[in-house]
Amino acid sequence: MPPEEKDPILEYFVRLAPLIQELIPLDCMIGISDREKFLYNLDGREIKNPKAIPGKPIPGESGLSKAIQKEGTVRITVSGETYGGPAFKTTTVPVRDEAGRVIGAVGLALSLSAQDALTEVAGTVATLARDASMAVEGLAESAQNLTRHHETLLSVVEEVRQQVSKTETILGFIREVAGKSNLLGLNAAIEAARAGEGGRGFSVVAEEIRKMSAYSTNSVKEIKDILVAINEKVGKMAKSISQVSDEAQNEAAATEEISASVQELATLAQKIETVAQII
Template sequence: METKGIHHKLEYLINMAAVIKDAIPVESMIAVTDTEKYLLYIPGEELNLGDIVGMPIPEGDAISLSLKTKKTEMVTVPREVYGIPFKAKASLIKDENGEIIGAFGFGVSLDHQDKLSNMAQQFASTTEQISASTEELSASAQDLAQFMESLMTAQQDMNEQVKKTENILGFINSIASSSRILGLNAGIEAARSGEHGRGFSVVAKEITKLADSSAKSVDEIRELLVQLKEKVDYIAETVSKTAEIAQQQSASTEEISSAINHLATSAEDIEELASII
């Protein structure tokens, strides 16, 4: 381009601008200005402000702000302005006497940063939901573990009741045996008494019959108790395994919850990193 009448420092930057832009690995644009207008503008593939060479420097631009404050300035332009978000930075160019003769500005696309920030926010939101669900699952697992412990206690109580019932049956069986012996003795005495002991003989038979019936009932009840004890033992084994699984589940969900919290922290770090790229 024609550079006649332009200060040699500005001319040097104009000649080197394309090389500088190629060295920037992200979507970017470069501009060189004097104190009033654009002398050079190299747009990016997407980051393109149009044909602005020769146009006055607009207010609010990083370069105009830098010329006004007389120091390096950086501004962030949101997506709504040009359709793509970018960060622009301007540095002042001074002559040998320290007088400001222009500025060098470059803009870097924040489109990737914008997407990264949105992804980080979505990721953080998702991890929060997962974390809440995991905490609920952990609480449920703890409740289940406590419930299993209560069932184990109830099972132990059932075993104790079965043992007590066994003792009672043993006592009843003892009474039945004694009654049988009593009936037998009464039958013998009734036979000795002849006709006078006939009524007593009937009583003796009834006593013997009652003793036999009681003994039979005791055997049946004992058999039922044996079956009940087997089922109680099976339930106890199942409850014990379930309680162990519940405890493992509770521990696992706590570990998952801790991992999710770390992920949420990482999402915050990603979002923070995205804001400074």
């Protein structure tokens, strides 16, 4: 219980203390003293000062005593081991009478539980942001490599198409030669028939020329069919590669968006840390 006789100003603070505690959303403790002894102490939900007994002398190392001696504001952080509870930080100010003389002090202690929790959350968020950022960077690099590989494949496909086109030109030339050879063989056969018995040997040569021409024509047709099939499959391959390339580009764009979000997360962690320090 506070002593019966107090300075009116200190008595005012004693009466005001419960209201101040209710106004502060954090767990807090309020202590009031005159120049020598504790006058009043209002413990918080978890933070308590078992040594702050009304009527007992205030310790020289306490914030109340230091604020009186300094005649100014004193801030102290008290570890949880000191009183067996949560750590807290105190802000103590001297109280002056109408003549300006220091007649006592008022101290407000705020629990650091919220600060510790926020600091832990900020650290966790920062770690997650850092890990996510590394993962996103790896994805971005993979997407870029994939895009480069797709561009290389598309270049190869285009080159194959060009080679197929050139082969078609060569086949056209062979087809033309085969047609002329067939015509030459036919003419040679006619001339051999006219020559009678003397043209028999030439007739054999003419027949071989016609067979070679027919074989060349058939080979050209088969090769052309193969080239048409190759060109068709190359076209499908190019379409598939193009689709995969588009997906890779979309993935790269999505990765950039994720990277921006991760950066915002890291910024948020810094803000949380700042707020924790303020609290």
